[in-house]
Amino acid sequence: MSEGAKPWDGALVRTWLESRFVAARADQVAAEKYGRQRQDDCDKAAAEEMICASLKGKEATNDQTAFAEELKTLLARDVYVCRGIYDDDRFDRHVRTYIRKLAKMTKTNEGFANLRRYQ
Numbered sequence: 745m746s747e748g749a750k751p752w753d754g755a756l757v758r759t760w761l762e763s764r765f766v767a768a769r770a771d772q773v774a775a776e777k778y779g780r781q782r783q784d785d786c787d788k789a790a791a792e793e794m795i796c797a798s799l800k801g802k803e804a805t806n807d808q809t810a811f812a813e814e815l816k817t818l819l820a821r822d823v824y825v826c827r828g829i830y831d832d833d834r835f836d837r838h839v840r841t842y843i844r845k846l847a848k849m850t851k852t853n854e855g856f857a858n859l860r861r862y863q
Contacts, residue, residue, distance in 0.1 A: 750853050754806035760856040761800035767861045768793035772828075783830040791838035794826050795846070808850060815847045 771789035775782040795818070804810040819840060829835040849855040 752806075752808040752853060753856070756856050757805045757811065758800055760859060761796045761805070763859045763861075765793055765796035765800060768796060770861070784834060787829050787831060787835045788838045790826055790829050791824075791835055791842050794824065795839060795842050799846075808853065812847065812850050815843055815850060819843045819847070 768789045772786055772793065775786035775789060778785075798818070799805065799811075799814065802811075802814060804814040824836055824839045826835065
C-alpha cells in the first residue's frame, strides 16, 4: 500500500523558496513594528530570507542530491553576514536551524508543496 518515492520537482522547490522569501520579508516588516520585544522574530525572518534568497536562483534546485550538497556547503560556513539584524549569535543560530529544516525536507522530499504563509 505504500507509494513509490515522489520524484524531485525543481520548479516546485523554487516556487516554495520564492514564497518563503516573500513571507520572510513580510514577517520582518511586522516584527520591526513591535520594536525591541520582537527582535528575535526579526532575526529569524532575516535568516529565512537570506537562505531562501541565496538558494532560489541556483541550478542545484533541479536535482535533489545537488540541492542537499548546496545545503551542506551553506551549513559548513563559519559566519553568516546580513544587514539589519540585532544579535549576530542568535542570527547564526536561526540560519543553521533553517538550513537543517531545509536539509530534512530535501532528504524526505516533503513539505515543498506547502505554500501557506505560516508554516
